Amino acid sequence: GENVEQHPSTLSVQEGDxxxxxxxxxxxxxNYFPWYKQELGKRPQLIxxxxxxxxxxxxxxIAVTLNKTAKHFSLHIxxxxxxxxxxxxxxxxxxxxxxxxxxxxxxxVLA
Amino acid sequence: xxxxMQNPRHLVRRRGQEARLxxxxxxxxxxxxxxxxxxxxxxxFMVYLQKENIIDESGMPKERFSAEFPKEGPSIxxxxxxxxxxxxxxxCASSMDRNTEAFFGQGxxxxxx
Numbered sequence: 001g002e003n004v005e006q007h008p009s010t011l012s013v014q015e016g017d018x019x020x021x022x023x024x025x026x027x028x029x030x031n032y033f034p035w036y037k038q039e040l041g042k043r044p045q046l047i048x049x050x051x052x053x054x055x056x057x058x059x060x061x062i063a064v065t066l067n068k069t070a071k072h073f074s075l076h077i078x079x080x081x082x083x084x085x086x087x088x089x090x091x092x093x094x095x096x097x098x099x100x101x102x103x104x105x106x107x108x109v110l111a
Numbered sequence: 112x113x114x115x116m117q118n119p120r121h122l123v124r125r126r127g128q129e130a131r132l133x134x135x136x137x138x139x140x141x142x143x144x145x146x147x148x149x150x151x152x153x154x155x156f157m158v159y160l161q162k163e164n165i166i167d168e169s170g171m172p173k174e175r176f177s178a179e180f181p182k183e184g185p186s187i188x189x190x191x192x193x194x195x196x197x198x199x200x201x202x203c204a205s206s207m208d209r210n211t212e213a214f215f216g217q218g219x220x221x222x223x224x
Contacts, residue, residue: 031210032210032211034212034213036215042217043202043215043216043217043218044154044202044215045215046212046213046214049212089153089154093209093210098144098156098159098167098169099144099156099204099213100156101146101153101154101155101156102153103152103153104152104153
């Protein structure tokens with residue numbers, strides 16, 4: 001199948017807490033996993049990505065982990081700030097070319 | 112590098128008219144993807160093109176919708192005889208190669224009245 005399942009659909013955290021969003025994919029041939037952030041009325045923007053030859057990648061407060069055996073990958077945001085509030089999408093390219101996006105997670109960081 | 116450019120940003124069409132959405136990929140990018148996004152929903156894949164070729168159009172409705180990416184000029188998403196249900200944001204993304212980073216344009220918000 002082509003599904004990329006993303007959970008949770010909504011997530012509220014207190015400022016300073018961590019947020020974790022998980023995605024599960026079905027195509028075992030997928031080997032590139034990007035995460036996008038979309039603020040209201042704006043374009044999706046790439047915030048971090050990971051390739052299948054590594055299990056974890058970190059960029060300041062953002063990290064992504066990948067478990068190829070279980071076919072899932074997760075976005076971790078630490079020390080959340082109000083400006084992190086947005087919708088986050090994972091993607092898993094299928095057949096090495098077609099980006100299939102998850103259904104999105106609406107993150108709200110409460111000040 | 113100006114990034115992925117889409118125009119127009121907003122487009123209003125009456126039912127039955129045609130809508131043409133344009134996407135100029137980033138310099139050096141030859142792969143273009145089109146997505147549709149309804150309010151409060153996710154990004155639905157429509158079509159993937161390379162220069163002069165449609166690689167995958169499995170997400171495109173069979174009727175009224177077509178896409179092209181000519182040798183010269185932008186990629187065009189064309190919607191004929193628009194209906195109210197076509198109202199959405201249409202995003203284009205481009206990448207240098209398959210399986211590499213894709214960057215999005217600002218989208219075209221189509222409203223059918």
